[in-house]
Amino acid sequence: MAKITFIQHNGTEQTVDGIPGMTVMEAAIKNMVPGIDADCGGACACATCHVYVEAEWLDKVGKRAAMEEDMLDFAFDVKDSSRLSCQIKISDAINGLRVRVPEKQF
Amino acid sequence: MSEVISTDAVIIGAGPCGLFAVFELGLLDIKCHVVDILDRAGGQCAELYPEKPIYDIPALPIVTGAELTQRLLDQAKPFHPQFHFNQMVTELIKHGDTDFELRTDGGIVFRSKIVVIAAGGGSFQPKKPPIPGIDAYEGSSVFYSVKKMETFRGKDILIVGGGDSALDWTNNLAPIANSLTLLHRRDEFRAAPDSVNKMRELVAAGKMQLKLGQVTGLTGADGVLSSVQVKGNDGAAFDIQANTLLPFFGLTMKLGPVANWGLNLDENLIPVDTEKFESSTPGIFAIGDINHYPGKLKLILSGFHEAALLAQQAFHYINPGKRLLFQYTTSSTSLQKKLGVA
Helix, strand or coil: CEEEEEECCCCCEEEEEECECEEHHHHHHHCCCCCCCCCCCCCCCCCCCEEEECHHHHHHHCCCCHHHHHHHHHCCCCCCCEEEHHHCECCHHHCCEEEECCCCCC | CCCEEEEEEEEECCCHHHHHHHHHHHHCCCCEEEECCCCCCCCHHHHCCCCCEECCECCECCEEHHHHHHHHHHHHHHHCCEEECCCCEEEEEEECCCEEEEEECCCCEEEEEEEEECCCCCEEEECCCCCCCHHHHECCCECCCCCCHHHHCCCEEEEECCCHHHHHHHHHHCCCCCEEEEEECCCCCCCCHHHHHHHHHHHHCCCCEEEEEEEEEEEEECCEEEEEEEEECCCCEEEEECCEEEECCCEEEECHHHHHCCCCCECCEEECCCCCCECCCCCEEECHHHEECCCCCCCHHHHHHHHHHHHHHHHHHHCCCCCCCCCCCCCCHHHHHHCCCC
C-alpha cells in the first residue's frame, strides 16, 4: 500500500491509499478526488488527469513517455513538474507521493 | 401536443455514416428521417474539417470534408431523406412491441420502426483553455474552429497548439492573415511532418512567427482582443499582438442523452455485433465512431460497411417474413428504378 496525497488548488489535502500496480489516476478516481477528470479512462488520450508532482518526488516518479509528452499539449499551464497521473504507476517506492491538482482540467 | 412523425427509420446523426445509411436503407425501400444537432449535414466533416482533405475514402484519392458530405447527400437524394437540423434527440423509448418513440429538444416526436445511432463522438465540443476572461472574446476574437477561411483575411492571428489542426490552419491562414504567430509549449509537434516542414519554411521566409510558451492572459475591450500575454519557455513573459486567437487543444466528446436510453455502453461507446451492428436493444443499431466491436477502426469507410449490413437486418424488422433478395445496383433494374436511373 502506498499513501498518495493530492493537494487541491485551494490548499486542501487528501491522502488516499494506492495499491501497487494501480495508477495514481485510478487511486484518485477510486477515492473521488476532485479535479481528476480522466475522461479517457487511462488511455493517455485526453490530458484530463494532469497533476504537478512536488519537487522532492519528481525523480522517483520517473520521466514522461513520448506519448504522454504529446498528450500534455492538450493540457493547460504545463510545467516541468507536469505529469498525467494515469501514467504514474503506484509502487512502494512512491509511498508518500505528493501531487498538486490544477485549478481546472479542461 | 406535438405532431407525431411516423417513419420506418430515424437516423441520429447526419455525418458521413448517417448519410450513407440513408442510401443503404433506401435501396431496401426503408424511409428515413435524419436528426442532427448541427445546422447542416456532415457531422465532424462539416464542423471540424470542411476544408481539410481526407485521403482514405475508397476511390476518392483526395476529398474535403465538405465535398464528401455533398457527394453523400447527392447519393442519398433519390431516397428523399428528411432532415431535422439543430435538434438533439433527448428521449428514445419503446413504443408498443415493435416501435420506438423519439423526442428532440426542439419538440419533434417520431414513431419509428428502427433507430440508427450514427452520432459519432456524441455532441463534440472543442476544448476551451481556462484562460481568465476568454468567454468574453468567444465568437468575436476567439474561435475554436475555422468554418470559413475568409473570416480571417487581414487579421492578426495567434494560433495556439501543436497538433494537426494548429499546423494545418497555420499553413492555410498565413498567406491571408495580416500577421500570424503560432504558439506552442515546445519545439516539437504531433502534426504530420509535411505540415511541420511547411510551417518552418513559412517561418524561414519571414511570413509568420513561431513562439514557444503558454498563454497566461488576454487583453482587449468589448469582446475585441488586442494582445495575448504569454509565459515563454525560458520563463520570460511577453505579449503577442493579435486580434484573433485560435486555440487548438483538441476536442472533448460529450455522449449526451445516449447514456440514458437503456443501452449497454462500454466506455461511452455502444457495443454491437458485427453481423447486424445492433445494440443491446433489438431494432436500435449503432454505426460509425459511436459503436464498438473487436477490431473496430474509427474510419469513415468502416461506417459505410456497417451501414450496408445493418440495412439487411432492418429490412427484416420492417418487413417481417419477407425474403430479401440480394441485388447489385449495376444489374438490378428494380434498384436502378429506385435510384431514378432506369
